[in-house]
Amino acid sequence: MAQSKFEYTRKFEVEDKLLPNSWIVVRIDGKGFHKFSDTHGFSKPNEKPALDLMNKCACCVMNDFNEIILSYGQSDEYSFVFRPDTGVYSRRSSKIVTNISSLFASSYVFHWKEFFPEKDLIYPPAFDGRAVLYPTVKNLRDYLSWRQADCHINNLYNTVFWTLVNKGGMTNNAAQERLKGTLSGDKNEILFSEFGINYNKESMQYRKGTTIIKKKVEIPSENGAGGTKLRTKTFQLDCDIIGDEFWNENPHLVEAFKET
Amino acid sequence: MAQSKFEYTRKFEVEDKLLPNSWIVVRIDGKGFHKFSDTHGFSKPNEKPALDLMNKCACCVMNDFNEIILSYGQSDEYSFVFRPDTGVYSRRSSKIVTNISSLFASSYVFHWKEFFPEKDLIYPPAFDGRAVLYPTVKNLRDYLSWRQADCHINNLYNTVFWTLVNKGGMTNNAAQERLKGTLSGDKNEILFSEFGINYNKESMQYRKGTTIIKKKVEIPSENGAGGTKLRTKTFQLDCDIIGDEFWNENPHLVEAFKET
Amino acid sequence: MAQSKFEYTRKFEVEDKLLPNSWIVVRIDGKGFHKFSDTHGFSKPNEKPALDLMNKCACCVMNDFNEIILSYGQSDEYSFVFRPDTGVYSRRSSKIVTNISSLFASSYVFHWKEFFPEKDLIYPPAFDGRAVLYPTVKNLRDYLSWRQADCHINNLYNTVFWTLVNKGGMTNNAAQERLKGTLSGDKNEILFSEFGINYNKESMQYRKGTTIIKKKVEIPSENGAGGTKLRTKTFQLDCDIIGDEFWNENPHLVEAFKET
Amino acid sequence: MAQSKFEYTRKFEVEDKLLPNSWIVVRIDGKGFHKFSDTHGFSKPNEKPALDLMNKCACCVMNDFNEIILSYGQSDEYSFVFRPDTGVYSRRSSKIVTNISSLFASSYVFHWKEFFPEKDLIYPPAFDGRAVLYPTVKNLRDYLSWRQADCHINNLYNTVFWTLVNKGGMTNNAAQERLKGTLSGDKNEILFSEFGINYNKESMQYRKGTTIIKKKVEIPSENGAGGTKLRTKTFQLDCDIIGDEFWNENPHLVEAFKET
Numbered sequence A, B, C, D: 001m002a003q004s005k006f007e008y009t010r011k012f013e014v015e016d017k018l019l020p021n022s023w024i025v026v027r028i029d030g031k032g033f034h035k036f037s038d039t040h041g042f043s044k045p046n047e048k049p050a051l052d053l054m055n056k057c058a059c060c061v062m063n064d065f066n067e068i069i070l071s072y073g074q075s076d077e078y079s080f081v082f083r084p085d086t087g088v089y090s091r092r093s094s095k096i097v098t099n100i101s102s103l104f105a106s107s108y109v110f111h112w113k114e115f116f117p118e119k120d121l122i123y124p125p126a127f128d129g130r131a132v133l134y135p136t137v138k139n140l141r142d143y144l145s146w147r148q149a150d151c152h153i154n155n156l157y158n159t160v161f162w163t164l165v166n167k168g169g170m171t172n173n174a175a176q177e178r179l180k181g182t183l184s185g186d187k188n189e190i191l192f193s194e195f196g197i198n199y200n201k202e203s204m205q206y207r208k209g210t211t212i213i214k215k216k217v218e219i220p221s222e223n224g225a226g227g228t229k230l231r232t233k234t235f236q237l238d239c240d241i242i243g244d245e246f247w248n249e250n251p252h253l254v255e256a257f258k259e260t
C-alpha cells in the first residue's frame, strides 16, 4: 500500500514545545456555561454541587498528572500548575492542554450523578483550554492572585445582584442599574444594611474558590511497630492564596524552584 | 480590590492564530486506548459498538461546529476538516482543539450507554488533539489518504493476527513472528488459503473507516403543494476516499476552495 | 571541559519551521529611513540613486537565494518571494529572514559608493525583516498588489506634497492641511492645473516600484554552429503587477504552483 | 485606489512576541565564515583584526540597543543579552533579531577599513540570528558558559592543529588523525612538550572570547568644583565568565532580576 506517498502530510504538523524551566499553567473554562447553568437550573449565584463536581474533576486530572503541584478553581474554570521542570509530553503544548481539557470534560459527565443524583445531565459540556508560561514564582503567584481576585469580584457582584432580585424583588435591569459604578464597600453595605447579610460570613468556597494541593503527611506505619511513615495526601482548601500566609505554610510548593 | 495589579499576567498568554485561507484539520486520538480497550473487553480487532460510539461523538462535534465539511474516523482517532475560510474562534488554535477534544470526550461518556447498554464505563477517557494546516486540496486529500491507508494497513494486520491467534490457535508471539516481513498480498493469502477468509469481504467500516459529510438533498416541501426544498443532511459512509470517485461525487466539498 | 553541563541551554531554542507548500514572502524595511534619508540629504520625494541601490541589494539577495522567483521593492522596503516548495534552511523562519536582512544591509554599505560616488555613507543602516506565508497564488498576488498600491498612494501624496512645498512655496504644515481629505483625483488635478504636471508621465520607477524576475531567454550558443541555448537572465521591471497582463506574460512564475 | 481590497493580506503576518520577564539572548553567527575567512586570507587559527572588527560591530549594536546588558563574542558569532524586562519592539522576535543581525552586518562592512586598512573586502557577509529565552539567571549564565566553553574547546583544538601543520610540517589530514580522541590534557601536552608552547599563555582574547558590559564609573564632574559624577562606560573584557568571580564583581548585571 502506498502509504509513504501520503505520509509526507505528517510534516505539516508544527512543533509546539513550551519553554523549559518555567511554570506551565493550564487553564480550562466551560464553554457557554451561562447557558449550561440555565439549562440545568443551577441556583444563582452559586450551585454548590456544580462547584463540587468541578473540584472532583480537578482531582481526577491531578491524579492522572502527578506533576501538577496546585490547582485552583472557581466558577466554570480551573487552573492547573505544573512544576517548572515537568517533562510531561515533552512539554508539547497541544498534547498537554487537550489531554487535560478532555479528561476534565469526560470526568464531568462521568461523575455528574454523584453530585446531581436527582438531575439528568441534558447535554455534555465542552471546556476550552490554554497553556500559559510563567518564568518566576512571583509571576505565578500573581497569576493565581488574578484568578482569586476575579472570583471575589464576580462573587460579590453576583451575590448582591441576586439578593436584590430574589430578596429585594427587583427586576434584573433594575438591579444592574443599581449596581452600576458601585465599589466593593458599597456592595458590602447594600448587603448588610438592606438585607442583614454579612458578606464575609458567606461561604469561603464561594468567596475564595477552591485550591487543591498535595502534601506529605505522617501516618502511622502499618507494621504495627508504632512508627510513622510519609504519605502524599490531597488537600482541598478554600483559603486566601493572595497573601503570604498560604505560601509560608506550604513552602514545599515553590521553594525548590526559586532562584538562589 | 487590586485586580489591576495582577492582571498583567494575562499578557503572558500567546496568540496562536492559524494561517488564514488554509484547511484546518483537527485530529483527536484516544489516550492509551490500548489499555482502555482491554479494560472494557473490546473484541479484537474491532469492537463495532466502540467504533459506532466514536462516529456518534463525531456527529456531536459536527453539530456544534458547522464549518466542518468532512470528518474521518478509524480506530481511536477522528479527523475534522474545517473549511479554509472558517473564522471559528478567530482561528485560535488552542481554542479550537480543546473545545473539540473535550466535547468529543464528554460525548463519549454521555452516549456510552446507547452503544454499550450492558457494559459499564469503567473510567472516563481522554483524547489528545492537534490542529494541522493544509494549504491545498491536494495536500488535504493526501492527508485523508494517509489516514485511510493507515486504517487499511492496521486493520489487515490486526485481522490476520487475531485470526492466527483465535482461529489458528497461535500464541501472540508466534503470530507476530509469522507476520514479520509479510506484504499485503501475503496477508491476504494467509487469510484466504488457511482460513477461507476473503479480506475484501470483511466489513467496509473496518477496512475503510468512517467518513461523515453533509450534503444538500431535495425533500418534499411541507406546504402540501407537491414541491421540493433543499435540506442539509448528514451522511455516514464507509467508502474509499483515496481515489477520485468519492471526490467527483461530492464536488461541493472542495470545489469552491480550489484555485482557478 | 564540562561542556555537556551547559549544553542543555541549546534546548531552549524553539523550532520555527514555516508551513510547507505555501509561498514564503520575506519583506525587509529600512529602520528609521525617515532620518536616514534626511541625514544623507536624499531628494524628496525620490532619490533615484537610493532606489537603484536598493535594487542592487535585492539582486545580491536573489543571487544568493536562487529559489526567489520574484522581488518587489519601493521606498525603503523590498519583498522577496520564495517558491512554495523551497527547502531553504529547512524553511526555518529566523534563519531565512536574518540571512536576507543582514545580506541586504551589508550589500547596501558595500555598494553605496557605486551609487553615491560623491557622498559618504554617514552611518550603516539596519533593516527589519519578517516572513509571511501565502497559501494560494491569489493571496500572493494580492499581497504584491497591496505593496504596489501602497507605493502608488505614497508616491502620489509625496509628489503633490513636495511640489506644493518646493514649487508652490508652501510650508510643510500648509501643504499637509491642503491635502487633508483629498482623493487621488484631487491630487492629480492639483498637480496638473496648478503646476502643469501630468502625474502619469512621472517616472514609472517612482510610481510602480521595481519588480525583479528571472526568465529563461534564448541566446546564441557558443559553439559557432549557429544554434541557440537557454540562459536564465534577471529582469528589472517597473511595470504594473496588479493587473493580469504581467502574470499572463510571465506564466512561468506561478503556473507550476497552481492547483489543478 | 482599491488598497483595502488587498490589505487583508497583512492579516497573514503572525504575532511572535517573546514571553515577558525572561532573558532574551540574540545570537548572530556569520554565514559560511569558513569560506569568508579563506577568501580574505585570515590567519589561522585567529585573525586578530577580524575579531576586533566583530567586537566593534557588537559595540555598534549595544549603542543602538541600550537594554543589552552584556554581549559575548568568539569566532564568527556574538550573543546579545537583553534585560528580562525589556520592551524593545514590544518583544517582537523577528523585529529584534533582524534589526540586530542587519545592523551587525552593515557595521561589519562600514568599519572594515579601520581594521583592514590594507585589505579590500571582497564580498559583503551575512549573519544569521536567533532569539532564545532564558527564564532564570542560572539558565542565562549556563548559556554564556556554554558559549565560552565552546570557544575554549575550539580554540585549543585549532591552536594545536595549526601548530602541527605550520610548525610541525604535518599535512591537514595527518594533524587531524593525530588529534582524534585526544583530551584537553593531551592537547596541552603536545603544545608544550613538542613546541614549547604554554597554551595558558596564549592570548586571553583567543582563549576566552570577548565580553562587553556597561558599568557606571565615577568621573570628575565638569563644574570644576572637584566633585565627581556617574557616567556609564563600556568595558571590553577577555576574562572568564563561567566562574563566579566575574559575576560577583559585576552584581549590577543580574542582581536586580533575581527572585527574592
Ligand SMILES: Nc1nc2c(ncn2[C@H]2C[C@H](O)[C@@H](COP(=O)(O)OP(=O)(O)OP(=O)(O)O)O2)c(=O)[nH]1
Pocket: A029, A030, A031, A032, A033, A034, A035, A037, A038, A042, A043, A044, A045, A046, A047, A048, A050, A051, A075, A076
Ligand atoms: N447559576 C450559576 N451559574 C454559574 C455558576 N458557575 C458559573 N456559572 C455561569 C455564570 C457565567 O455566566 C458563566 C461563566 O462565565 P464565562 O465568562 O466562562 O462565560 P461562558 O462560560 O458563558 O462563555 P465562554 O464560552 O466561557 O466564553 O457560568 C453557578 O454556580 N451557578
Ligand SMILES: Nc1nc2c(ncn2[C@H]2C[C@H](O)[C@@H](COP(=O)(O)OP(=O)(O)OP(=O)(O)O)O2)c(=O)[nH]1
Pocket: B029, B030, B031, B032, B033, B034, B035, B037, B038, B042, B043, B044, B045, B046, B047, B048, B050, B051, B075, B076
Ligand atoms: N480491541 C480493540 N482495540 C482497539 C479498537 N480500536 C482501537 N483499539 C486500540 C488498539 C490500539 O492499541 C489503540 C489505538 O492505538 P494508538 O496508537 O492510538 O495507541 P494508544 O491509544 O494506546 O496510545 P496513545 O495514547 O494514543 O499514544 O486502540 C477496537 O475496536 N478493539
Ligand SMILES: Nc1nc2c(ncn2[C@H]2C[C@H](O)[C@@H](COP(=O)(O)OP(=O)(O)OP(=O)(O)O)O2)c(=O)[nH]1
Pocket: C029, C030, C031, C032, C033, C034, C035, C037, C038, C042, C043, C044, C045, C046, C047, C048, C050, C051, C075, C076
Ligand atoms: N527623501 C527621501 N526619503 C525617502 C526615500 N525613500 C524612502 N524615504 C523615507 C520616507 C519615509 O519617511 C521612510 C520610509 O517609511 P517607513 O514607514 O519605512 O518609516 P521609517 O523607515 O522612518 O521607520 P521604520 O523604522 O520603518 O518604522 O523613508 C527617498 O527616495 N527620498
Ligand SMILES: Nc1nc2c(ncn2[C@H]2C[C@H](O)[C@@H](COP(=O)(O)OP(=O)(O)OP(=O)(O)O)O2)c(=O)[nH]1
Pocket: D029, D030, D031, D032, D033, D034, D035, D037, D038, D042, D043, D044, D045, D046, D047, D048, D050, D051, D075, D076
Ligand atoms: N582563519 C580563520 N577562520 C576563522 C576565524 N574566525 C572564524 N573563522 C572560521 C572558522 C570556522 O570555519 C568558521 C566558523 O564556524 P561556523 O560553525 O560558524 O561555520 P560557518 O560560518 O562556515 O558556517 P555557518 O554558515 O555558520 O553554518 O569561521 C579566524 O579568526 N581565522
Ligand SMILES: O=P(O)(O)OP(=O)(O)OP(=O)(O)O
Pocket: A029
Ligand atoms: O473568556 P473571558 O471573557 O473570561 O476572557 P478570556 O478567557 O481571557 O477570553 P478568551 O476565552 O477569548 O481567551
Ligand SMILES: O=P(O)(O)OP(=O)(O)OP(=O)(O)O
Pocket: B029
Ligand atoms: O500516536 P502515534 O504513535 O500514532 O503517532 P503520532 O500521533 O503522530 O505521535 P504523537 O501522538 O506523539 O504526536
Ligand SMILES: O=P(O)(O)OP(=O)(O)OP(=O)(O)O
Pocket: C029
Ligand atoms: O512599518 P509600518 O508602519 O509601515 O507598518 P508595518 O511595517 O506593518 O508595522 P511594523 O513594522 O510595526 O510591523
Ligand SMILES: O=P(O)(O)OP(=O)(O)OP(=O)(O)O
Pocket: D029
Ligand atoms: O551552526 P552550528 O553547526 O554551530 O550549530 P547551530 O548554530 O546550533 O546550528 P544551526 O545554525 O543550524 O541552528
Ligand SMILES: [Mg+2]
Pocket: A029
Ligand atoms: Mg474565555
Ligand SMILES: [Mg+2]
Pocket: A029, A030, A031, A032, A033, A034, A076
Ligand atoms: Mg465559560
Ligand SMILES: [Mg+2]
Pocket: A029, A030, A075, A076, A077
Ligand atoms: Mg469562566
Ligand SMILES: [Mg+2]
Pocket: B029
Ligand atoms: Mg499519537
Ligand SMILES: [Mg+2]
Pocket: B029, B030, B031, B032, B033, B034, B076
Ligand atoms: Mg490513541
Ligand SMILES: [Mg+2]
Pocket: B029, B030, B075, B076, B077
Ligand atoms: Mg490511535
Ligand SMILES: [Mg+2]
Pocket: C029
Ligand atoms: Mg514597519
Ligand SMILES: [Mg+2]
Pocket: C029, C030, C031, C032, C033, C034, C076
Ligand atoms: Mg522603514
